Amino acid sequence: MSSTHKGPWLLVVDVGVPLALFYGLRALGASDLTALLVGIVPGLISSAVSLVRTRRTDLIGMAVVLSMLGSAAVAVLGGDARVLLVRNAWISLPFAGITLWSLRHPQPLCYTVTLAMMPRRARVMEQLWATNARFRHAWKWITVFWGIATIIDGVVRIVLAYTLPISVVPATDPVITVLTIVVLQIPTIVLLRRSGTWHLVFAPRRPTVGEMTDDKLSQARMRELLDSGEATPMLAGMEVGPTWYADRWWYIPAEAADDADYQPADPEKSERFDRLRRRAEAVDRVQAELDGRQ
Secondary structure (H helix, E strand, O other), X not given: OOOOOOHHHHHHHHHHHHXXXXXXXXXXXXXXXXXXXXXXXXXXXXXXXXXXXXXXXXXXXXXXXXXXXXXXXHHHHHOOOHHHHOHHHHHHHHHHHHHHHHHHOOOOHHHHHHHHHOHHHHHHHHHHHHHOHHHHHHHHHHHHHHHHHHHHHHHHHHHHHHHOOOOOHHHHHHHHHHXXXXXXXXXXXXXXXXXXXXXXXXXXXXXXXXXXXXXXXXXXXXXXXXXXXXXXXXXXXXXXOOEEEOOEEEEOOOOOOOOOOEEEOOHHHHHHHHHXXXXXXXXXXXXXXXXXXX
């Protein structure tokens, strides 16, 4: 989904208005090709308005615009209305190829896109990517599922466009889109839950009464978070020590009592903990390399 179209605006401009124009114009006697061509105009106008307002473009948004213009040109030159009906497949299939190709790179596409879409959770996601092998493994398989599902999405669109009556196909397009997105939530949720990182990345952060506030977190509550994978200790196996949770470091001051609560680190301590964490990761990598040579 293009970042230039969001929420209700997406439903109205990209779904509701094109369908209303198509079926309205056909009821007035317009040809299928004319009705479909007019139906893409709201999307083009929306993209142009967004470009003017934000003064920037995104790859997905540009792909949508180019598919509209390209399919419209081919349809007009060839006189085939069905070419316009498969324009979304022109996006789905290349996107599927790019998605699966990204598995050859250190960070797969689904992870990088989610990272960009969730800037407030970027730090915790980057921390998990650097320290949690199960988190990395989950995102690689999520990318596989998304790539395969997008191929199926594109093939289904092409088959329906050339087998169903033209008057029926436009109504199936949003249904396929919603169904594909909903179905893909299943492997995404299951894989991240199995990795123990779902709540840390996606769940809303709600204080537990009597256990956590903005400036304290009981040791009992921290143990629960560590057991569930929502919190990550600086060093594996540490019962009490600097711990990453809810986008920040928590620690117990050295001079505090044994049962003292965790408190959030200030910027200076957070920077120090970040440095210590990087050093610990470097030691772990060296040790893993030495173990592999034995």
